[in-house]
Amino acid sequence: MNQPTLNIENLQLGFKSHVGMSKVLHGISLNIRKGERVALVGESGSGKSVTARIILGLLQTLPTARISGVLEFEGRDLTKLSAKQRHALRGTEMSMIFQDPTSALNPVYTIAVQFTEVLRRRQPKLKKLLAFEQAAAALRQVAIDEPERVLNSYSFQLSGGMNQRVMIAMALINNPTLLIADEPGTALDVSVQAQTLDLMHKLVQEHQTSVLFISHNLGVVRDFADRVYVIYKGRIVEEGATQLLFSNPQHPYTQALMSAVPRITGGGIPNIPDVSDRYSDPAYIHPASGGEL
Ligand SMILES: Nc1ncnc2c1ncn2[C@@H]1O[C@H](COP(=O)(O)OP(=O)(O)OP(=O)(O)O)[C@@H](O)[C@H]1O
Ligand SMILES: [Mg+2]
Structure with missing residues (x-):
């Protein structure tokens, strides 16, 4: 009955190359309940974006990727879905x-055509004109003043910040059950970043959306998330309620991470000291990491 929106157990990922297999995820376990805002934090290259891509089913088609573990979305086994079924979930139930906005926008179609396609996944019979109006309203919510001009443009005709806002509006427009935000608003100024967070809060409040929030900015994480997972070199090393984790971090990596929290939100990437030498003590391995070193 209390089934989480997302349940991941012992997720492992490796990439095969001519020199052998390089392991990137070593048994990640993570869950998100309905209406919960969960953050995933950790240094560059620790495995945050690949985790997000696996949830969306975007790495499964990569011939070099080797993926194993439990992946459940609203009780459904994601590993059993066909590529077509996974595609149908994206942009509707999970987005x-x-x-990088260029991963999400297609340079061959105008922004309006792409919005219409996304909207029709939920409302198959939606008329073009109505789709245009809904898209324009969504763009105004992300502080785009001339939505008509943007909708009639191609992504390469827009600035990086503008493309990012288009992508954010597109991700939110179908009220997804699960929203994954990977460093949202890195190319945006602080006021638009704050607006994006407000929109995400609104989505959670009005639609009980579950959010996986990936960010380097721990100041923002502290304000936004209910719960935090800390990932280090492909392992979850600590997990807990945001306030508790920030006030009483247990793992040395989390302690190092928290000591670098910027006091003012909107700061850059904190400089995290290397704590890898402390990993020789197996007592530090969080059980959720799968216990394999
Ligand atoms: N397609 C791929 N082929 C091979 N290795 C990959 C591929 N995609 C990602 N990796 C590797 O997986 C590791 C984790 O990458 P990932 O993008 O998840 O990092 P991240 O935690 O999101 O970092 P950042 O904070 O810089 O965005 C990195 O070492 C990266 O080089
Ligand atoms: Mg990343």
Whole structure:
């Protein structure tokens, strides 16, 4: 009955190359309940974006990727879905704000055509004109003053910040059950970043959306998330309610991470000291990491 929106157990990922297999995720376990805002934090290259891409089913088609573990979305086994079924979930029940907007926008179609396609996944018979109006309203919510001009443009005709806002509006427009935000608003100024967070809060309050929030900015994480997972070199090393984790971090990596929290939100990437030498003590391994070192 209390089934989480997302349940991941012992997720492992490796990439095969001519020199062998390089392991990137070593048994990640993570869950998100309905209406919960969960953050995933950790240094660059620790495995945050690949985790997000696996949830969306975007890495499964990569011939070099080797993936195993439990992946459940609203009780459904994601590993059993066909590529077509996974595609149908994206942009409707689960959507993602990408770190890089060019991954989400197609340069061959205008923004209006792409919005219409996304909207018709939920409302198959939606008329073009109505789709245009809904898209324009969504763009105004992300502080785009001339939505008509933007809708009639191609992504390469827009600035990086503008494309990012388009992508955010597109990710939110179908009220997804699960929203994954991977470093949302990195290319945006602080006021638009704050607006994006407000929109995400609104989505959670009005639609009980579950959010996986990936960010380097721990000041923002502290304000936004209910619960935090800390990932380090492909392992979850600590997990807990945001306030508790920030006030009483247990793992040395989390302690190092928390000591670098910027006091003012909107700061850059904190400089995290290397704590890898402390990993020789197996007592530090969080059980959720799968216990494999
Ligand atoms: N397609 C791929 N082929 C091979 N290795 C990959 C591929 N995609 C990601 N990796 C590797 O997986 C590791 C984790 O990458 P990931 O993008 O998840 O990092 P991240 O935690 O999101 O970092 P950042 O904070 O910089 O965005 C990195 O070492 C990266 O080089
Ligand atoms: Mg990333």
